[in-house]
Amino acid sequence: MKKFKETFIDFATPYLRNATEEDKADIQLKFDHSFDVFDNSCNICDSLSLPSELDETSRIAALFHDTGRFPQYLKYKTFRDADSCNHGKLGARTVLKNKLLDGLPRRQRNTVLGAIAMHNRNKLPDFISKELRICTEIVRDSDKIDIIKVLIPHLQHVGTGNEAPLMGLTEKPDVVTESIVKALKQGKQGAYNEMSCLNDFRLLLLSWAFDLNFEWSRKEMLRREYVEQIMEQLPATKQIHDLYKPVMEQLNS
Numbered sequence: 181m182k183k184f185k186e187t188f189i190d191f192a193t194p195y196l197r198n199a200t201e202e203d204k205a206d207i208q209l210k211f212d213h214s215f216d217v218f219d220n221s222c223n224i225c226d227s228l229s230l231p232s233e234l235d236e237t238s239r240i241a242a243l244f245h246d247t248g249r250f251p252q253y254l255k256y257k258t259f260r261d262a263d264s265c266n267h268g269k270l271g272a273r274t275v276l277k278n279k280l281l282d283g284l285p286r287r288q289r290n291t292v293l294g295a296i297a298m299h300n301r302n303k304l305p306d307f308i309s310k311e312l313r314i315c316t317e318i319v320r321d322s323d324k325i326d327i328i329k330v331l332i333p334h335l336q337h338v339g340t341g342n343e344a345p346l347m348g349l350t351e352k353p354d355v356v357t358e359s360i361v362k363a364l365k366q367g368k369q370g371a372y373n374e375m376s377c378l379n380d381f382r383l384l385l386l387s388w389a390f391d392l393n394f395e396w397s398r399k400e401m402l403r404r405e406y407v408e409q410i411m412e413q414l415p416a417t418k419q420i421h422d423l424y425k426p427v428m429e430q431l432n433s
Protein backbone atom coordinates (compact mmCIF):
# COMPACT_ATOMS: atom_id res chain seq x y z
CA MET A 181 0.00 0.00 0.00
CA LYS A 182 2.98 2.31 0.54
CA LYS A 183 3.25 3.01 -3.20
CA PHE A 184 -0.45 3.93 -3.45
CA LYS A 185 -0.26 6.20 -0.43
CA GLU A 186 2.69 8.01 -2.02
CA THR A 187 0.79 8.36 -5.29
CA PHE A 188 -2.19 9.83 -3.43
CA ILE A 189 0.01 12.25 -1.47
CA ASP A 190 1.80 13.34 -4.67
CA PHE A 191 -1.56 13.98 -6.32
CA ALA A 192 -3.22 15.87 -3.45
CA THR A 193 -0.30 17.88 -2.05
CA PRO A 194 -0.21 20.53 -4.83
CA TYR A 195 -3.90 21.32 -4.15
CA LEU A 196 -2.96 21.98 -0.53
CA ARG A 197 0.20 23.89 -1.37
CA ASN A 198 -1.51 26.16 -3.93
CA ALA A 199 -4.62 26.85 -1.83
CA THR A 200 -5.32 30.26 -0.33
CA GLU A 201 -5.13 30.47 3.45
CA GLU A 202 -8.92 30.41 3.73
CA ASP A 203 -9.34 27.34 1.47
CA LYS A 204 -6.55 25.34 3.06
CA ALA A 205 -8.65 23.98 5.95
CA ASP A 206 -11.30 22.60 3.57
CA ILE A 207 -8.74 20.82 1.42
CA GLN A 208 -6.82 19.53 4.44
CA LEU A 209 -10.12 18.11 5.69
CA LYS A 210 -10.50 16.01 2.53
CA PHE A 211 -6.85 14.99 2.63
CA ASP A 212 -7.15 13.72 6.22
CA HIS A 213 -10.57 12.21 5.48
CA SER A 214 -9.08 10.10 2.65
CA PHE A 215 -6.62 8.48 5.05
CA ASP A 216 -9.21 8.02 7.80
CA VAL A 217 -11.57 6.35 5.32
CA PHE A 218 -8.67 4.14 4.29
CA ASP A 219 -8.14 3.17 7.97
CA ASN A 220 -11.83 2.32 8.32
CA SER A 221 -11.68 0.17 5.18
CA CYS A 222 -8.74 -1.73 6.66
CA ASN A 223 -10.80 -2.52 9.75
CA ILE A 224 -13.70 -3.73 7.61
CA CYS A 225 -11.40 -5.80 5.40
CA ASP A 226 -9.74 -7.35 8.46
CA SER A 227 -13.18 -8.36 9.72
CA LEU A 228 -14.18 -10.04 6.45
CA SER A 229 -11.28 -12.30 5.32
CA LEU A 230 -11.76 -11.48 1.64
CA PRO A 231 -9.71 -12.97 -1.21
CA SER A 232 -6.41 -11.06 -1.16
CA GLU A 233 -6.96 -9.27 -4.50
CA LEU A 234 -10.39 -7.92 -3.50
CA ASP A 235 -9.00 -6.99 -0.08
CA GLU A 236 -6.30 -4.86 -1.72
CA THR A 237 -8.69 -3.39 -4.31
CA SER A 238 -11.07 -2.27 -1.57
CA ARG A 239 -8.35 -0.55 0.47
CA ILE A 240 -7.06 1.30 -2.61
CA ALA A 241 -10.61 2.34 -3.58
CA ALA A 242 -11.13 3.74 -0.07
CA LEU A 243 -7.94 5.80 -0.21
CA PHE A 244 -8.79 7.26 -3.65
CA HIS A 245 -12.59 7.49 -3.24
CA ASP A 246 -12.62 11.31 -2.86
CA THR A 247 -10.01 12.11 -5.53
CA GLY A 248 -12.71 14.20 -7.23
CA ARG A 249 -13.04 16.51 -4.22
CA PHE A 250 -9.72 18.23 -5.00
CA PRO A 251 -10.48 19.40 -8.57
CA GLN A 252 -14.12 20.00 -7.52
CA TYR A 253 -13.10 22.43 -4.79
CA LEU A 254 -10.46 24.08 -6.96
CA LYS A 255 -13.01 24.88 -9.66
CA TYR A 256 -16.23 25.49 -7.70
CA LYS A 257 -15.08 26.26 -4.11
CA THR A 258 -17.76 23.94 -2.73
CA PHE A 259 -18.26 20.28 -1.81
CA ARG A 260 -21.94 20.47 -2.69
CA ASP A 261 -22.40 18.27 -5.76
CA ALA A 262 -25.79 19.84 -6.61
CA ASP A 263 -24.09 23.23 -7.05
CA SER A 264 -21.03 21.91 -8.89
CA CYS A 265 -20.53 18.39 -10.25
CA ASN A 266 -20.77 14.73 -9.27
CA HIS A 267 -17.55 14.26 -7.31
CA GLY A 268 -17.67 10.46 -7.68
CA LYS A 269 -17.62 10.57 -11.47
CA LEU A 270 -15.09 13.40 -11.45
CA GLY A 271 -12.89 11.28 -9.15
CA ALA A 272 -12.86 8.33 -11.56
CA ARG A 273 -12.07 10.65 -14.48
CA THR A 274 -9.30 12.33 -12.47
CA VAL A 275 -7.64 9.00 -11.57
CA LEU A 276 -7.64 8.05 -15.26
CA LYS A 277 -6.47 11.45 -16.52
CA ASN A 278 -3.60 11.59 -14.03
CA LYS A 279 -2.74 7.90 -14.55
CA LEU A 280 -2.80 7.48 -10.76
CA LEU A 281 -3.47 3.73 -10.83
CA ASP A 282 -1.80 2.70 -14.06
CA GLY A 283 0.46 0.34 -12.11
CA LEU A 284 -2.55 -1.72 -11.06
CA PRO A 285 -3.79 -4.72 -13.13
CA ARG A 286 -6.72 -3.66 -15.36
CA ARG A 287 -9.33 -5.74 -13.53
CA GLN A 288 -8.46 -4.22 -10.15
CA ARG A 289 -8.22 -0.73 -11.61
CA ASN A 290 -11.66 -1.00 -13.19
CA THR A 291 -13.15 -2.11 -9.86
CA VAL A 292 -11.51 0.84 -8.08
CA LEU A 293 -12.81 3.26 -10.75
CA GLY A 294 -16.32 1.82 -10.46
CA ALA A 295 -16.27 2.10 -6.67
CA ILE A 296 -15.05 5.72 -6.83
CA ALA A 297 -17.72 6.63 -9.38
CA MET A 298 -20.51 4.99 -7.37
CA HIS A 299 -19.49 5.62 -3.77
CA ASN A 300 -21.74 8.69 -3.50
CA ARG A 301 -24.85 7.28 -5.19
CA ASN A 302 -28.00 7.10 -3.11
CA LYS A 303 -28.34 3.41 -3.99
CA LEU A 304 -26.14 0.96 -5.88
CA PRO A 305 -27.47 -0.41 -9.18
CA ASP A 306 -28.59 -4.07 -9.22
CA PHE A 307 -26.53 -5.16 -12.23
CA ILE A 308 -22.96 -4.70 -10.92
CA SER A 309 -20.59 -7.61 -10.28
CA LYS A 310 -20.31 -9.14 -6.82
CA GLU A 311 -16.72 -7.95 -6.55
CA LEU A 312 -17.56 -4.34 -7.43
CA ARG A 313 -20.51 -4.41 -5.04
CA ILE A 314 -18.42 -5.55 -2.06
CA CYS A 315 -15.65 -3.07 -2.85
CA THR A 316 -18.11 -0.16 -3.18
CA GLU A 317 -19.97 -1.18 -0.03
CA ILE A 318 -16.70 -1.17 1.92
CA VAL A 319 -15.93 2.34 0.64
CA ARG A 320 -19.45 3.58 1.41
CA ASP A 321 -19.42 2.28 5.00
CA SER A 322 -15.90 3.57 5.63
CA ASP A 323 -16.88 6.96 4.21
CA LYS A 324 -20.08 7.26 6.25
CA ILE A 325 -18.35 6.44 9.54
CA ASP A 326 -15.74 9.12 8.91
CA ILE A 327 -18.17 11.75 7.58
CA ILE A 328 -20.14 11.48 10.83
CA LYS A 329 -16.90 11.91 12.80
CA VAL A 330 -16.06 15.06 10.81
CA LEU A 331 -19.56 16.50 10.96
CA ILE A 332 -20.49 16.08 14.63
CA PRO A 333 -18.15 18.89 15.83
CA HIS A 334 -19.04 21.07 12.82
CA LEU A 335 -22.73 20.65 13.60
CA GLN A 336 -22.11 21.47 17.23
CA HIS A 337 -20.30 24.73 16.67
CA VAL A 338 -22.16 26.21 13.72
CA GLY A 339 -21.09 29.74 12.81
CA THR A 340 -17.49 29.45 13.95
CA GLY A 341 -16.06 29.24 10.42
CA ASN A 342 -15.18 26.44 8.01
CA GLU A 343 -18.74 25.75 6.92
CA ALA A 344 -18.01 23.98 3.62
CA PRO A 345 -18.78 20.52 5.06
CA LEU A 346 -22.27 21.72 6.06
CA MET A 347 -23.25 21.97 2.38
CA GLY A 348 -24.69 25.48 2.66
CA LEU A 349 -27.44 24.39 5.09
CA THR A 350 -28.35 26.69 7.97
CA GLU A 351 -29.56 26.21 11.54
CA LYS A 352 -33.33 26.46 11.92
CA PRO A 353 -33.97 25.51 15.55
CA ASP A 354 -36.88 23.09 16.04
CA VAL A 355 -37.40 22.59 12.28
CA VAL A 356 -37.22 19.08 10.82
CA THR A 357 -38.39 17.98 7.35
CA GLU A 358 -41.20 15.43 7.63
CA SER A 359 -40.05 13.29 4.67
CA ILE A 360 -36.67 12.71 6.32
CA VAL A 361 -38.25 11.80 9.68
CA LYS A 362 -40.58 9.47 7.75
CA ALA A 363 -37.66 7.76 5.98
CA LEU A 364 -36.02 7.14 9.36
CA LYS A 365 -39.24 5.75 10.84
CA GLN A 366 -39.43 3.35 7.91
CA GLY A 367 -35.84 2.27 8.40
CA LYS A 368 -34.62 3.94 5.22
CA GLN A 369 -31.82 6.29 4.35
CA GLY A 370 -32.90 9.96 4.07
CA ALA A 371 -32.45 11.78 0.76
CA TYR A 372 -29.74 14.46 0.45
CA ASN A 373 -31.89 16.65 -1.81
CA GLU A 374 -34.75 16.81 0.71
CA MET A 375 -32.67 18.47 3.41
CA SER A 376 -33.70 22.04 4.22
CA CYS A 377 -31.72 22.76 7.40
CA LEU A 378 -29.04 21.37 9.69
CA ASN A 379 -31.47 19.28 11.77
CA ASP A 380 -32.26 17.42 8.54
CA PHE A 381 -28.54 16.80 8.08
CA ARG A 382 -28.39 15.36 11.61
CA LEU A 383 -31.35 13.11 10.83
CA LEU A 384 -29.70 12.04 7.58
CA LEU A 385 -26.58 10.99 9.48
CA LEU A 386 -28.76 8.95 11.87
CA SER A 387 -30.53 7.33 8.92
CA TRP A 388 -27.21 6.00 7.65
CA ALA A 389 -27.55 3.35 10.38
CA PHE A 390 -29.95 1.66 7.95
CA ASP A 391 -27.53 1.79 5.02
CA LEU A 392 -24.43 0.28 6.65
CA ASN A 393 -23.44 -2.99 5.04
CA PHE A 394 -21.04 -4.54 7.54
CA GLU A 395 -21.17 -5.45 11.20
CA TRP A 396 -17.91 -3.60 11.89
CA SER A 397 -19.51 -0.33 10.75
CA ARG A 398 -22.66 -0.76 12.83
CA LYS A 399 -20.61 -1.64 15.90
CA GLU A 400 -18.29 1.30 15.26
CA MET A 401 -21.22 3.71 15.12
CA LEU A 402 -22.22 2.36 18.54
CA ARG A 403 -18.69 2.33 19.94
CA ARG A 404 -18.14 5.98 18.97
CA GLU A 405 -21.55 6.88 20.50
CA TYR A 406 -22.61 8.72 17.37
CA VAL A 407 -26.34 8.21 17.94
CA GLU A 408 -26.25 9.80 21.39
CA GLN A 409 -24.13 12.72 20.19
CA ILE A 410 -26.41 13.44 17.22
CA MET A 411 -29.60 13.05 19.30
CA GLU A 412 -28.26 15.67 21.72
CA GLN A 413 -28.07 18.18 18.88
CA LEU A 414 -31.67 17.57 17.72
CA PRO A 415 -34.86 19.16 19.12
CA ALA A 416 -35.94 17.44 22.35
CA THR A 417 -39.36 16.33 21.07
CA LYS A 418 -41.19 13.02 21.32
CA GLN A 419 -41.05 12.64 17.55
CA ILE A 420 -37.26 12.74 17.65
CA HIS A 421 -36.96 10.71 20.85
CA ASP A 422 -39.02 7.90 19.26
CA LEU A 423 -36.35 7.49 16.57
CA TYR A 424 -33.66 6.45 19.08
CA LYS A 425 -34.85 2.90 19.73
CA PRO A 426 -35.23 1.70 16.10
CA VAL A 427 -31.83 3.18 15.19
CA MET A 428 -30.15 1.45 18.15
CA GLU A 429 -31.91 -1.84 17.33
CA GLN A 430 -30.64 -1.62 13.77
CA LEU A 431 -27.07 -0.99 14.92
CA ASN A 432 -27.24 -3.89 17.37
CA SER A 433 -28.56 -6.26 14.69
Ligand SMILES: [Fe+2]
Nearest residue numbers: 217245246323
Ligand atom coordinates in the same frame (compact mmCIF):
# COMPACT_ATOMS: atom_id res chain seq x y z
FE1 LIG B 1 -15.56 10.59 1.39
